[in-house]
Amino acid sequence: MKRLFTQYALLGTCVFSFLVFLSSADNKIARVDNSLHNIAQIVRAPDINKQFDWAGEILPFTADAKERLDRELMVNTYYHSSTLQVLKLANRYFPTIERILNEHGIPEDFKYLAVAESGLRHVKSHANAKGFWQFRKMAAKEYGLEVNDEVDERYHIEKSTRAACKYLLWLKSKFGTWTNASAAYNVGPTNFKKEMTIQGESNFYDMNLNQETSRYIYRLVAIKEIMTNPESFGFYIESQEKYPPLDNFYEVKVDKSIKSWGDFAHEHGITYRELKRYNPWLRDNHLTVIKNTYMIKIPRS
Numbered sequence: 001m002k003r004l005f006t007q008y009a010l011l012g013t014c015v016f017s018f019l020v021f022l023s024s025a026d027n028k029i030a031r032v033d034n035s036l037h038n039i040a041q042i043v044r045a046p047d048i049n050k051q052f053d054w055a056g057e058i059l060p061f062t063a064d065a066k067e068r069l070d071r072e073l074m075v076n077t078y079y080h081s082s083t084l085q086v087l088k089l090a091n092r093y094f095p096t097i098e099r100i101l102n103e104h105g106i107p108e109d110f111k112y113l114a115v116a117e118s119g120l121r122h123v124k125s126h127a128n129a130k131g132f133w134q135f136r137k138m139a140a141k142e143y144g145l146e147v148n149d150e151v152d153e154r155y156h157i158e159k160s161t162r163a164a165c166k167y168l169l170w171l172k173s174k175f176g177t178w179t180n181a182s183a184a185y186n187v188g189p190t191n192f193k194k195e196m197t198i199q200g201e202s203n204f205y206d207m208n209l210n211q212e213t214s215r216y217i218y219r220l221v222a223i224k225e226i227m228t229n230p231e232s233f234g235f236y237i238e239s240q241e242k243y244p245p246l247d248n249f250y251e252v253k254v255d256k257s258i259k260s261w262g263d264f265a266h267e268h269g270i271t272y273r274e275l276k277r278y279n280p281w282l283r284d285n286h287l288t289v290i291k292n293t294y295m296i297k298i299p300r301s
Helices: 002-036 063-077 080-103 108-118 137-142 157-175 178-187 189-199 211-228 261-267 272-278
Strands: 249-254 294-299
Touching: 063 211, 080 108, 080 157, 080 211, 108 157, 108 178, 108 211, 137 157, 157 178, 157 189, 178 189, 178 211, 261 272, 272 294
Parallel strands: none
Antiparallel strands: 249 294
């Protein structure tokens, strides 16, 4: 009898524990369900009810233009990792780009074109365009950049930015406005001119172009708006979190062939990685000099 009582007691304890478990699980599920209805975030469409411009040229305030700009503002506002990265990189590269744009009389807004083209990275496109300004090989050479297996000045920020300035000035003279010049930069001057003729239009905003180019000016304006007022779009970056400029260096003149950039780097007290970081346009581990002269940046310790 005592043994039977003990067994019933154990069974009762087990049943009670199981009921407590179910009750606890129900409460947890209820809490989870409730939490799904109270997610702590705000996703809000950017304000487009104000005047926008690109390089001083006012965007039209039509329903079509507002919707197209709204799309690009939303896409870039919530493209968090990419936007954060360019905000950090801008601290490193914008001063150099701004200075060269100013020297050539190009509106400062065009620094955002470099962001749209490359994200301020030394990238290569599927069409084999390279560098901050995404020059193809033929166009790069046409504007004075050296491009071969050992040297590719599309990756040289100062030289490629000067080449981009010359190209933009030519596009502006050909198509009349900075807006048209920017669109032609994206789609190519031949294609842009062809579409202008077919459609009988002279203004980008009145043209119906391929999807990428149709979005391009609005994307530039969106990038400009977000990078000019990052806090308004929820991006907060402390000064120490921004990438520092690569401006603490001296230059060494090279007018003879270099058998090994590794040996060259070590002779100047730096690593191979440091040499390539400051001189990304050096594409091989050696250099053949025939008649050109090169200025190599050497970071100071």
